[in-house]
Amino acid sequence: MDWLYILMPIAGVKIFWPGLIILGVGVGIIGGFFGMGGAWMVTPGLNILGFPMAFAIGTDIAHMAGKSLISTLRHGKFGNVDYKLGLIMLVGTVVGFEVGAQMIMWLERLGSVEVVVRWIYIALLTFIAWTVFHDVGKRRAKERAAAAKGEVLAAGATGVEWHKTLHKIKIPPMVTLHAAGITCSAWLPIIVSFLTGWLAGILGIGGGLIRMPALIYLVGCPTHVAVGTDLFEVAISGLYGAATYTYKGRTELVAALIMLVGAAIGAQVGAVATKYIKGYGIRIAFGLAVIGCAVSILLKLVQPWLPAYKTLLNNASTVLVLSLVSLMSLYIFVRMVQGAKKELAMKKQK
Amino acid sequence: MKKRLSRIWWALTALILFAPSWVLAAGGGGAPVVIVADTRKLDGIMAWWANMYNESHLEFMILTVLIIPTVGVIFGILADIVMSWIGIDLKSRELAEH
Numbered sequence: 001m002d003w004l005y006i007l008m009p010i011a012g013v014k015i016f017w018p019g020l021i022i023l024g025v026g027v028g029i030i031g032g033f034f035g036m037g038g039a040w041m042v043t044p045g046l047n048i049l050g051f052p053m054a055f056a057i058g059t060d061i062a063h064m065a066g067k068s069l070i071s072t073l074r075h076g077k078f079g080n081v082d083y084k085l086g087l088i089m090l091v092g093t094v095v096g097f098e099v100g101a102q103m104i105m106w107l108e109r110l111g112s113v114e115v116v117v118r119w120i121y122i123a124l125l126t127f128i129a130w131t132v133f134h135d136v137g138k139r140r141a142k143e144r145a146a147a148a149k150g151e152v153l154a155a156g157a158t159g160v161e162w163h164k165t166l167h168k169i170k171i172p173p174m175v176t177l178h179a180a181g182i183t184c185s186a187w188l189p190i191i192v193s194f195l196t197g198w199l200a201g202i203l204g205i206g207g208g209l210i211r212m213p214a215l216i217y218l219v220g221c222p223t224h225v226a227v228g229t230d231l232f233e234v235a236i237s238g239l240y241g242a243a244t245y246t247y248k249g250r251t252e253l254v255a256a257l258i259m260l261v262g263a264a265i266g267a268q269v270g271a272v273a274t275k276y277i278k279g280y281g282i283r284i285a286f287g288l289a290v291i292g293c294a295v296s297i298l299l300k301l302v303q304p305w306l307p308a309y310k311t312l313l314n315n316a317s318t319v320l321v322l323s324l325v326s327l328m329s330l331y332i333f334v335r336m337v338q339g340a341k342k343e344l345a346m347k348k349q350k
Numbered sequence: 351m352k353k354r355l356s357r358i359w360w361a362l363t364a365l366i367l368f369a370p371s372w373v374l375a376a377g378g379g380g381a382p383v384v385i386v387a388d389t390r391k392l393d394g395i396m397a398w399w400a401n402m403y404n405e406s407h408l409e410f411m412i413l414t415v416l417i418i419p420t421v422g423v424i425f426g427i428l429a430d431i432v433m434s435w436i437g438i439d440l441k442s443r444e445l446a447e448h
Contacts, residue, residue: 066418069423070423070425070429243414246410247408249410250385256418261425268430
C-alpha cells in the first residue's frame with residue numbers, strides 16, 4: 001500500500017494522499033456553500049494527516065486561494081458576487097488584518113496571548129451564533145404575525161434589521177451596490193471590513209467566519225450575495241496570504257495541489273447547492289457550523305483545568321471538527337443532488 | 351447608559367487609532383526559523399522543486415502564486431464541463447429570499 005503515500009518534498013514527510021483529496025472535497029463543499037476559507041477545519045485535518053503545524057497553515061492558505069477562486073467564478077455566474085463591494089472592502093480588510101497581526105506580536109511580548117485570543121474567539125463565535133439564531137427567531141415571529149393577518153411575508157423580509165439603521169448614516173461618498181441591491185455610505189463597508197479584518201488578524205484566521213455574517217447583518221447584503229462576495233475577498237486575501245507564507249518557506253505546494261483536485265469538485269458542489277437552498281437555510285446551517293467551531297475551541301481551552309483529560313479533550317476536539325465537516329458536506333451534497341434531480345426532471349417535463 | 355456607551359465608543363476609536371503606533375513602538379517579532387528541504391530522497395520534478403525552495407524563496411513564491419490560481423481555474427473549468435454535461439443550469443439562479 002506504499003502507493004497511497006507521497007513524500008512531500010519540502011516538509012519531508014510521507015502523507016496519505018487520498019486523505020488530502022477527501023479533506024479537499026469536504027472543505028471545498030463547505031467553503032463554496034458558506035463563503036469561507038475554513039482554516040479552522042483544514043489545519044487540524046492536515047495536522048492529523050501528519051503535517052507539521054508550520055506547514056499546515058501555509059498549505060491550507062495556498063489551497064484556500066485556489067478553491068475560493070473556483071467558487072467565486074461559479075457564484076459570479078449566478079450573480080452572487082458584488083465585485084464593487086468586494087474591492088471597497090478589500091482596502092479595509094488588508095489594513096485591518098495587518099494592524100491585527102502586528103497587535104498579536106505586541107501582545108506576545110506581554111504574555112499569555114494564546115489564551116486571550118482563544119477567549120476572544122469564543123466570545124465572538126457565541127455572539128455570531130446568537131445573532132444568527134436571534135435573526136431566525138425574529139423572522140419566524142414575523143412570519144407567524146403575517147400568517148395571523150392572513151398575509152404572506154415578503155421573500156426578502158429579514159429578522160434582524162441592523163443594516164437599516166446603519167444605512168441611515170449618510171456620510172459622503174455614497175455608493176450604490178447593484179448586485180447587493182443597496183445604497184449606503186462608502187464608509188460603512190470600509191469600517192466593517194477594517195473591523196472584521198482587524199479581528200481576523202488578531203485571531204489568525206482568514207476572516208470568512210466573521211465577514212460573512214457582517215456582510216449580512218451590518219452591510220445588509222442578501223445571503224447569497226454575502227456568500228459570493230466573501231469568497232471573492234477570501235480568494236484575493238488567500239493569494240496574498242499564500243505569497244507571504246510561501247516566502248517564509250511554509251507552504252507545501254504538492255499537498256495544496258492534491259487538495260485542490262478534491263476542492264475543485266467540492267467548491268462547485270457547494271456553490272451550486274446555494275441554488276437549491278433558501279437564504280435562511282444557509283444562515284441556520286452557518287449558525288450550527290459556528291457552534292461546532294466554538295465547542296471545538298472550548299474543548300482546547302478547558303485543558304489547563306483538566307490536565308488528566310488533556311489527550312481525550314484534544315482528540316474530542318479534532319473528532320468534533322472532522323465529524324462536523326463530514327456531516328455538513330454530506331448534507332449539502334445530498335441537498336445539491338436532490339435539487340439537481342428536481343431541476344432535471346422539470347427540464348424533461350418542458 | 352448613553353454616557354457609558356459613548357465612553358466605550360471613544361475608547362474603541364482610540365484603541366483602533368493608536369494601535370498601529372503602539373505596535374510600531376513595540377518592534378517586530380522574533381527571528382524567523384529557517385527550514386531546509388532534504389533533497390536526498392527526491393528525483394525529477396520533486397528534486398527540482400525542493401532545490402528551488404532551498405535556493406530562492408522568492409522564485410519559489412512567484413511560481414507558487416502563479417500555479418495556484420492557474421490550477422484552480424483549470425480544475426474549475428473541468429468541473430464546469432462535467433456539471434454542464436450532467437445538465438445542471440450553471441448560469442442562473444432564482445433569488446428565493448433575502
